[in-house]
Amino acid sequence: MFPIKKAAVINDLSGFGKCSLTAAIPVLSALGVQCCPLATAVLTGQTGYQHYACTDLTAMLPLYTERWQQNHAEFDSIYSGYMTGIEQLLKFEDFLMHFRTDHTFFLVDPVMGDDGRVYGMYTPELLDGMKQLSRKADLITPNLTEACLLADAQMERISQYSDSESLLSFAGDLAYKLRELSGHSQDVIITGIKCRDAAAPFIYNLALTENGTHTCRSHFFNRSFSGTGDLFASVMCGCRTRGMDTVSAMELAGSFLYHSIADTMNENIDRNDGVNFEKFLLELIEGVNRL
Ligand code: PXL
Secondary structure (H helix, E strand, O other): OOOEEEEEEEEEEEEEOOOOOHHHHHHHHHEEEEEEEEEEEEOOOOOOOOOOEEOHHHHHHHHHHHHHOOOOOOOEEEEEOOOOOOOHHHHHOOOOOOOOOOOOOOEEOOOOOHHHHHHHOOOHHHHHHHHHHOOOOOEEEHHHHHHHHOOOOOOOOOHHHHOHHHHHHHHHHHHHHHHHHHHHOOEEEEEEEEEOOOOOOEEEEEEEOEEEEEEEEEEOOOOOOOOHHHHHHHHHHHHHHHHHHHHHHHHHHHHHHHHHHHHOOOOOOOHHHHHOOOHHHHHHHHHHHOO
């Protein structure tokens, strides 16, 4: 048997949307990793819903740092996702200073937008803060929109590529630029690259690691669902914490998401409600135990 490792996960708790912590907790558990949440906010549902309420928990963050220090907490990994604002990000930097060691795996999922649109809470200060934070990570998992924001590339370019080859080459260049900006051997995965080639639409993930560039792809159903980026990053966090390499973890995450989305497509589910990932957690348990 293996010792249970611990991941500190800074993200929000949304009652509906199967995203952020309601994605991270079950996925990390399935992968045999304890999830220790630092809740950034509690929402009735994710912000895509027409009606939602949000209680911001920025004031709690220094208490997490202080009390966990007093209790001598230690983490094998730290994973950050949705932040409500720059103050939260700065308080998290303080947490990081206290809890990140040479042995901690640090993953930043720079949740900022998707499909060429930026989420409402995004200010230039938060974008700047996210650029600084993401450079410190061992692995970042931006989607194409977020990668453009982090690399100061024009988002409009995403829709200008008509063939998958040039879109993937654009994503590859972004990954190189982001790794270079980090100033160290950071792994970069650009997620959810949608190639809408009429004959065979595919969604790609592109990883840049010390071994070069790797892509994996699966059928694209031409719909986006809430929480898929969070599920992907959670699988990456759990697998890397358990010692799996980045490319194998990316392949497992891609297959888990493909099955979850394909199953969701069989029902008439609103995009805001997320995907049927619960049925496929066994795939993660088996995948990580093949190690
Ligand atoms: O899945 C990203 C995400 C996380 N948390 C909240 C969100 C979103 C995306 O809209 O609204 C609260």
